[in-house]
Amino acid sequence: MDAIGVLMMCPMNNYLEQELDKRFKLFRYWTQPKQAEFLSQQADSIRAVVGNATAGANADLIDALPKLEIVSCFSVGLDRVDLTRCKEKGVRVTNTPDVLTDDVADLAIGLMLAVLRRICVCDKYVRSGAWKLGDFKLTTKFSGKRIGIIGLGRIGLAIAQRAEGFDCPISYHSRSKKATNYTYYSSVVKLASNSDILVIACALTPETTHIVNREVIDALGPKGVLINIGRGPHVDEAELVSALVEGRLGGAGLDVFEKEPEVPEQLFGLENVVLLPHVGSGTEETRKAMADLVLGNLEAHFSSQPLLTPVV
Numbered sequence: 001m002d003a004i005g006v007l008m009m010c011p012m013n014n015y016l017e018q019e020l021d022k023r024f025k026l027f028r029y030w031t032q033p034k035q036a037e038f039l040s041q042q043a044d045s046i047r048a049v050v051g052n053a054t055a056g057a058n059a060d061l062i063d064a065l066p067k068l069e070i071v072s073c074f075s076v077g078l079d080r081v082d083l084t085r086c087k088e089k090g091v092r093v094t095n096t097p098d099v100l101t102d103d104v105a106d107l108a109i110g111l112m113l114a115v116l117r118r119i120c121v122c123d124k125y126v127r128s129g130a131w132k133l134g135d136f137k138l139t140t141k142f143s144g145k146r147i148g149i150i151g152l153g154r155i156g157l158a159i160a161q162r163a164e165g166f167d168c169p170i171s172y173h174s175r176s177k178k179a180t181n182y183t184y185y186s187s188v189v190k191l192a193s194n195s196d197i198l199v200i201a202c203a204l205t206p207e208t209t210h211i212v213n214r215e216v217i218d219a220l221g222p223k224g225v226l227i228n229i230g231r232g233p234h235v236d237e238a239e240l241v242s243a244l245v246e247g248r249l250g251g252a253g254l255d256v257f258e259k260e261p262e263v264p265e266q267l268f269g270l271e272n273v274v275l276l277p278h279v280g281s282g283t284e285e286t287r288k289a290m291a292d293l294v295l296g297n298l299e300a301h302f303s304s305q306p307l308l309t310p311v312v
């Protein structure tokens, strides 16, 4: 039997790439100089697409691949996959939930601590020799701060559980109230006005795009801190930047940006902002577990076994 054609959309993980190469006929989309031509030439041999948070499968790609059976995402977020088109065409979709929850939640707490305690600025202070000239200024206590979480799914819940260890009261906003003792707000603005730290941990959908807008930022206020470990487009970034520059927001810890890897340069000089290059799940352990899930889903699909983490 001919090897099964798998199209990988962009470089994402060396181990995953090597294993795909061993088990399938792997096409690397990013190495194709003429992608439209390549797609029409290989249209009949590609049966799977492997995408991630940067490049997935949009309607054009799905339509260009008539033999496509499965999109296996090396990410938990599926905002780069046209799920509606996949459903229409009977294309299965999988992602990598659970295995990355700890890392993303750990990083969210790390960002809160880094922003409030100015950890990155302190590090620069020591390295630059400034400490010899005087002590670092006082910062803001983290333990006990009121945490508001947008999205109480797996990751939101893991953040809440960690923050409880710091005696932080937890509230949340989600589409519906959950069976928990945390305080529920049906409005994001109300959540923000009752939080010291607002964390974005929901999926990116048309409904959650710019869920953090000027009104929410103003409700969080000049002492409030925004943490985004979700997706850049959850936040109206132009509003965020002006609020930070004008001192209308107390600080921000951002792992994601609207047009990453482009990051607004106005943020570079701000001490109350911590900027990370979308590394929520970026540990050796977790990326290996994510790769194994992608491979496991593909193997299951092509041997007619139940998918490990089906979405569609």
Ligand SMILES: O=CC(=O)O
Binding pocket: 053, 074, 075, 076, 077, 078, 100, 280, 281
């Ligand atoms: O951003 C990363 C993911 O969705 O897994």
